[in-house]
Amino acid sequence: MHSGYDRYLPLLPMQQEVAQYVAQGMSFEHIGRRLHIKPTTVKDHVGxxxxxxxxxxxxxxxxxLLALAD
Incomplete structure (x- = not known):
């Protein structure tokens, strides 16, 4: 989620990336594989x-996320 509205989000860069994948419906396991982190780490980020x-x-x-981008 590296776009022009990143500065408006109260999330750290890794959290933005995780949020993007969660919003797309990916499982924690799939996100973890994609980002090379453990699913439990993904869960921590999501929390x-x-x-x-x-x-x-x-x-x-x-x-x-869409509301924050406006």
Whole structure:
């Protein structure tokens, strides 16, 4: 998720990348393989992403990211 609106997101670069993949519906295992990290590390990132964006589930992520991009 390296785009022109990165500066508006309250997420660190790795969190932005994980958020992009989660929003695309990828599993933690698949994200972990793609980023060369453990699925448990992906889960930790997702928890921090949800906290920072004040959301509770995957379905809320994409609308929140789009709202922040406006």
């Amino acid at each position: 921090k992403i949800y906290d920072k964006l004040d959301i509770g589930q995957r379905e809320e992520l994409l609308p929140k």
